[in-house]
Amino acid sequence: MIELDRRTFIKGAGAGGASCALATLLPGSLAALEQKPLQGMGKEVASICEMCSTRCPISARVVDGKNVFIQGNSAAKSFGGKVCARGGAGHSLLYDPQRIVKPLRRVGERGEGKWEEISWQEAYKTIAHKLNDIKQQHGPEAVAFSSKSGSLSGHLFHLGKAFGSPNTFTHASTCPGGYVIAAKAMFGTKVKRDLSNSKYIINFGHNLYEGINMSETRGLMKAQMSKGAKLVVFEPRFSIVADKADEWFAIRPGTDVTVALALCHVLIYDNLYDQAFIERHVEGFDAFAKEVKAYTPEWAEGISDVPAKDIRRIAHEFAAKAPHAVVDFGHRATFTPEEFEMRRALFAANVLIGNIERKGGLYLGKKAKTYNKFAGDKVAPGLGKPGVEGMPKPAAKRIDQVDEQYAMMWSSGGIYQTILDATLKAQPYQLRAWVMSRTNPMQTMTDRALVVETLKKLEFVVSCDVYISETAAYADIILPESTYLERDEEIADKSGKSPAYYVRQRVVETIGDTKPSWQIFKELGHEMGLGQYFPWENMESLQLLQLDRDMARFNEIKQKGYVSYGKPLMLREPAMVAAFIKQYPNAKPTDEDGTYASAMSFKTPSGKIELSSDKVEKMAAGRGVIKYREVKLKQDNELYFIQGKVAVHTNGATHNVPMLANLMSDNGVWIHPITAGRLGISSGDRIRLTSSVGSEEGTALVTPGIRQDTVFAYMGFGSKNKELARATGKGVHCGNLLPNKTAAVCGMNIHTTGITLAKI
């Protein structure tokens, strides 16, 4: 929920907008430049949104040289030609006077906020000199490289690898890593959910109506509205997705695993599972069934507060709709140190009803290579990668892979928060510099004080960003990146049930002295003496290389922005397989039942879905079989502190974007009326939240839409650096309250803790 009408957090009509005196003083900011008319690159440019990680295909046009209107690219059907509030506000970032458009050098103490403008050449020279120096004295592994995952990360990581460091990180362990690692353990790869065709959806706080992921949000709404799907939501607060649900259970924070396991218990012991599917495609069922025996709905009720009779009933309803039913495996929960088991339990409920590669269930992405193999034809082109000869092989181990159990994290990313220990405690060895691109660990990691200490201790910090983010505020050098509306990028894979590609293209000429990050890291690479590893001339040469110089394809993708190939295919869905083989005469022959079930393979050691896994057992003893372990998220006198996403902001990234800051710049703290009454708190009161690591001041929002033992705040607010003039000091900073803890196997940074609450 964004706004509660009477206690307004979204500013209504008439509320004054914030134009800030500080902005004009900020060196390197856009405010210092003369406002020139925007130069559009074409009448209507197809591109890709970057206001969140969903990366929706968009279509943008410049209006009267001063505005950009952004809508969705209607060629991408599952996205429906739509954008969310953040996507629609992209141009507000483009010419925000507080945006940084010149390279900056820190002149005061780290974090003090004193900057001077420097030239790109000087910025490159300083960085190259410093990093090469560190490399010579301590080895390349003493430098960590981190980036938001996506198109940008490839280029930074390429630089990191060329430099010789194994330490590259994405934000995975602070956000999406849990379910990806769990899927890897069970299916050997990522899996997707086919929400739009589902008839029964069980959701554990995956708030797709606020944490908008366009195609999935639309899929969920379509299932509910057009297919009459039933939606059951387990979530401690009354979110928008809870409001839209047929049933909402205010589950105790961090106990989702018990309900998931109890659902599995009922599916198995009431004989509701798909035995034929299990026998054919699943490994480790017996061990799982044995473990799950104890996890009755009555047991789960005692821990989760969800009534046993409801769990039992829901399991039966779910099974009755099998296989066109799904337990959503969620997104950014990271509730407990047992995140890995929670995600696996959610996947297990899907596996038990055999919804894999069935409509409304889970499926594996069909990229060109796989799809073409089934079609017996080259339906979709492959996407080439530039091979670079002689890339150095890092001699050192990654700082996060000292513990064997985290080895499943993907190779270019890692356990982000291990940077803290490596810097502060030299574990497993001393880190000395950190180069980052569009990442804001000060908001997205936990224990803000520890992140500050880390940044202060490092010898050298470089940040490439569009704003002086909370993290960039601690850098030595800031490299101003062009916004996505000013950048061309590689063609990207967006395959779902059939292959699809799309491309980010610049909508307007660059404003100010910024550069796209691929160019920044290439030029920096040259300066560092690593030029041989950057043989491409520019983005177009990279794009052509990807398409094997097929000009027709190249032009088609650039003109349409989004191109999908073939017919949707789910391997065990007979009607889809029939339509597929009708389309492709050379298609692979089907099984006797008219499906491709026997061709379904998983990249696990057994080639099957591993409900229990020997591989995981070897990595972390006792964790081969999915199991419940008690965790203590808060002390007895404390309240649970939970957080989540809001529809008008993205994590730690958009709170300073003018249009979005004007919509919402503060996060009220949700408190149940009984809890508030006990503490003498009313809506609008100033309150203090104190946890084991920090203390935050905020505003109370008293509402029955939360459990009595829990408080909630939207994440990403309450920045603390003065450079983010619109966002700073407004609301509660979640990262300042959360302790730095890491979940087993998946390496997730835990995002729930206990707090005490007091009126100020």
Next chain:
Amino acid sequence: MSKRYVMVHDENRCIGCQACSVACRSENGVPEGVTRLQVRVEGPFGDAPHLHFKYNRVSCQQCENAPCVTVCPTGAAYVGDDGLVSIKEDKCVGCMYCVAACPYKVRFINPETKAADKCNFCKDTRLARGELPACVTVCPTDALTFGDANDPSSEVAKLINTKATYQEKTHLGTKPRVYRIPTKRGGIQS
């Protein structure tokens, strides 16, 4: 008037995401501090666990019987050939009579033009180009439908004829042209 433009807001589909509000600002160059359109998420109402929100579209209702037009002393507020309640900026003297008269509290004085302003279904921007209003174009969950209710084959006519709808403050006799499909509690079924 052959056309009767109406907007239907399906509160079952609405998620209060403000995509509409942002798109409106971009398309119509609405300055900071004022707004033509917002969707207020109100509530929650009821007793836990049976709570619900209301998704309230706050924008000009395009009244067929518009008090803002009646009170305007200069004729700046007028009903156009298309039936839409519009504003002639050059005729407006900023007296704010219309602002006071609007029972839906959606008129304001635009700080840049100094004239009265409000939602006009993107009449002079997107409609003029043959496009749908900005809010309808972007709405992630297809909660908004726009069209000519006099055309029986239009989506809006079909919706109004087949779904239970309501309008705000009809007792005032303003005959609003924003129709709302109320949330059905206890499950969304089509």
